[in-house]
Amino acid sequence: MGMRIVIAKPGLDGHDRGAKVIARALRDAGHEVIYTGLRRNPAEIVRTVLDEDATGLGLSTLSGAHDVLIPKICKLLRSEGMNDVIVFAGGIIPDYDRDELFSQGLRAIFGPGTQTKEIINFLQDVSSRKENGEPVGVGEELGWHWQ
């Protein structure tokens, strides 16, 4: 069985091609994908994850606001008690910002040119880790992230 995954576009970023490509690829890999559409704020994204009881949240940002929006979303998830949600992201996220995002509980970041196969491999890996009881959620012990 696949996972239930919310794919979200936080902030004012209007680039939706990547998010749509990912949403389709995950569906074709057997996951149930809820796509939020453009321009959702952190509270709306967290509400979607909550009502949909999603196991994963994939954030797509290309506008440069990832350094503010992603930590906000991670904090909100934790404060709502959703520590076990697996959060990952893609888009234009420079290397020098990545460690800070991993320290917020993000478990993977995928830049332009990523093959969708790699993202599917990540999901497979992360869900078997979760099954083994390893910490992979946004509010669980830090340490492991993809690559």
Place this chain on the structure above:
Amino acid sequence: MGGIGSNVEEIISNAIGGNRRSLSKLLTIIESGKSIPTNNLGAWTLGVTGPPGVGKSTLIGKMIIEWISRGEKVAVLAVDPSSPKSGGALLGDRMRMAISDANDLVFVRSLATRNHPGGLTSFLAPMISLLSQCGWTRIIIETVGSGQSEIRIVAFADRVLLVEGPDRGDIIQAEKAGIIELADIIAINKSDLPSAQLAADSLQNSLSLSTETAIEVCLVSAHLGDGVTELVESIEQIETDSNRDTIRFRERLLSAWDSRLISHPQFNEVIRALSAGTITLDEALEQISQATN
């Protein structure tokens, strides 16, 4: 933030107490096939059906706003198809109901058909009961809007809204049996487009020829919000039709039967044998019904 609860009884009582996470978890539990104790205390239900892309989700998004302003709490179960090949699904209804993400008086859950025959899973019934028990006063079910699911919706919803679009004027044949006989009200959406009025007129005309009881046809624009207040008002006036009970229970029975069939332990095995040509269809049916008894 309270916890969701540690056992099903506790999760249920937390959900009824208003905890959204508990409610959300319970819906997942129901969807996974486990039965939980719920009782249907007269839930208010509306099924929204109609062909793909006519604007069902967008219209529901607008109707939600109207209901909230009338003091209702609105829950939506939005069904989209699973891919028969991968088993995955792209659940896109919620995206059209932006209000759902930001208001405590709205709860939207996207559901995949998971290849359930008829396009609607029999788990809808306990989900509806649960939502009603948790204080949701208007429960809306959006179907995938094609084929059998159009009729099967009567198994779960006491009222049915059929949404049509302007380009479908000559496709609609009111004489043709089907959902049009079961709809309580019809909305022609996209009235902002030129041909909508024409579609409404021609539909009204052909309906007046065939049915004993007049079905109301409303022109609406989910984009502009035109006609939505009137539509909601008309929906509120619908008297649920007890004459429909035979059809309702027929569809309920079929739905429950389908569920039992696809969750049968030998279901996949029998399919494999069928496609390998080692058994006939009759033998397959025999095998499954023997294992049931």
